Amino acid sequence: MSFIKKTLKFSSLAIVFAGLLNFFMLTSVNSAEAVGAKSTAEGKKLTFGRKKGNCLACHIIADGSLPGNVGPPLVAMKVRFKTKKALRSQIANSRARNKLSIMPPFSAKKILTEKEIDLITDFIYTL
């Protein structure tokens, strides 16, 4: 019980804090950018999460620890992919470009939801 109370307290604190943060962000930058920053932060979390993208298993990604090297380092993504759509397609379905790829087909196998793939794409496109 006291544990639940504590977590409740903590999460309400977190909400207030996030609200304040949002408030400052909204007042200092325009709202589109704020939403962008928020979604890349979420995307980053999904990219690094072992139960989610777990992209670090195979790719070196700035800021990520213990990366594997089965795939190429994810850098200069805007040079590699002219459009965000092309990048999204690579992430959602690696097998389109390389039928035998070891990179899991994240969309077809429902490893990630379409929304999660969008968020990861937003983050990866900033690299």
Add this chain to the structure above:
Amino acid sequence: MNKKIILLLTFFISIGLYASPESDRKAFAKHYYDLYPDVHPAEFNNGVYAIDAASKDQWESIEEFPPYEINVDSGKKLFETAFKNGKTYASCFDNGGIGIKHTYPRFDAKTGDLITMELALNNCRKANNEKPLKYKKGPLIDISAYLAFTSRGKTIDIKIPNDKRAIAWYEKGKKFFETKRGQLDMSCTDCHVNNVGKNVRADLLGPALGHTTHWPVYRSKWGSLGSLHRRYAGCNKNIRAKPKKPQSEEYRALEYYESFMGNGLDANGPGARK
């Protein structure tokens, strides 16, 4: 057309279409020899340590005081203990079971079944009215470790007789090895052939050549000795695939295929691994 020409033609066409297990094996081994010209071919029975100089020293010092020694000792005792009917395991095997593990799995022409060492041990128990033992760890795997120990240094020699049923077992194992599966949709080939030497996170992917030479294995991650099929189940789970049962047809076929690929290497079981 002349009958002889037709015969000759079908002969050459069938050679072209049918890759024999032996030509599979040569191509399989060559893949690793080409990738690692500095690794002596005989070293591929050392698993990932054959290609990982950084951790090889540590592994060799573990093997000097092997954590599986106690299992070999208890396996020997169990193996020599008589059943209730007075007979022993030795009565079920050629050469009393000593120095034969490196020739398993074996195809049984009488029944068409594929017999691994562990299955043969349990078949022996059944034939002597004893209850079968578990296949992942425990007494049966200790016995297997003892028998592996008596085969040390002998050349792996897996036979695929010219029998449709034996070849079917082989093909089934080969297909299992090459098929992508699980939510992550990966095959054994993906990790242990095509990306060998690369890292998935901190794990270096070891060669599949020599996968079966040294089982059972004491794995520090397990904190115990375990069977090859237990390891297969682990690799299946890692890619979020439902593992097969130990000694299922799939895993026996897989063991047949992988063991045949290792023909010519020295048996060096039991082993120790991370």
